[in-house]
Amino acid sequence: MLKTPKYKKPQESYVETNHLVLPSHANALGTIFGGVVMSWIDIAAAISAQRYSKRVSVTASVDALHFIAPMLVGDSVNIKAKVVFTGRTSMIVFVEVTSEKILTGEKKQCVTAHLSMVALDLKKEPAPVPKLLLTTKAEKEAFSRAAERRAFLLSQLKNP
Numbered sequence: 001m002l003k004t005p006k007y008k009k010p011q012e013s014y015v016e017t018n019h020l021v022l023p024s025h026a027n028a029l030g031t032i033f034g035g036v037v038m039s040w041i042d043i044a045a046a047i048s049a050q051r052y053s054k055r056v057s058v059t060a061s062v063d064a065l066h067f068i069a070p071m072l073v074g075d076s077v078n079i080k081a082k083v084v085f086t087g088r089t090s091m092i093v094f095v096e097v098t099s100e101k102i103l104t105g106e107k108k109q110c111v112t113a114h115l116s117m118v119a120l121d122l123k124k125e126p127a128p129v130p131k132l133l134l135t136t137k138a139e140k141e142a143f144s145r146a147a148e149r150r151a152f153l154l155s156q157l158k159n160p
């Protein structure tokens with residue numbers, strides 16, 4: 001196991017992946033199945049959390065996943081993921097999905113989501129993660145929003 005620093009910048013968790021929407025990803029309307037995008041989102045969030053914590057990290061919950069616009073067969077799909085909040089062993093990763101019409105370059109925001117990821121040790125027990133070093137106003141605002149979201153989520157867990 002690599003020795004990890006006590007603090008890390010959000011940027012150290014940054015992940016970007018690209019995909020092409022194929023006919024096998026699509027429904028009868030020629031737009032992508034939600035489950036396919038969710039799987040790409042989950043993978044990007046897992047890489048981001050693991051890159052940040054340097055530990056195997058599992059998805060504990062997916063929150064506020066919004067399908068804002070459809071993605072069509074032939075579109076290029078860009079996924080950006082970044083840790084925006086850390087607890088003791090958990091991290092909230094914000095994921096943004098954008099489509100691009102490759103021939104025209106037209107881009108559209110299609111999905112946003114927050115995923116809670118938990119870092120595990122070799123015994124598969126939750127393990128501490130570095131704290132976030134927040135330097136910009138945007139990072140501080142994203143942290144506050146995620147903290148509020150997490151408080152609500154955990155209260156729902158107690159009273160499902």
Ligand SMILES: CC(C)(COP(=O)(O)OP(=O)(O)OC[C@H]1O[C@@H](n2cnc3c(N)ncnc32)[C@H](O)[C@@H]1OP(=O)(O)O)[C@@H](O)C(=O)NCCC(=O)NCCS
Nearest residue numbers: 057058059060061086087088089090091116118126153157
């Ligand atoms: C996620 C998991 C490891 C948490 O285990 P646990 O025994 O509840 O651990 P704890 O109560 O110590 O909680 C650990 C952290 O997870 C957070 N957490 C637990 N359940 C959560 C949930 N549903 N949503 C968000 N955060 C959650 C806790 O708040 C705590 O955060 P903190 O340390 O930053 O304060 C466990 O529930 C699990 O293994 N779930 C299945 C994960 C999985 O298989 N995912 C799909 C495939 S990757």
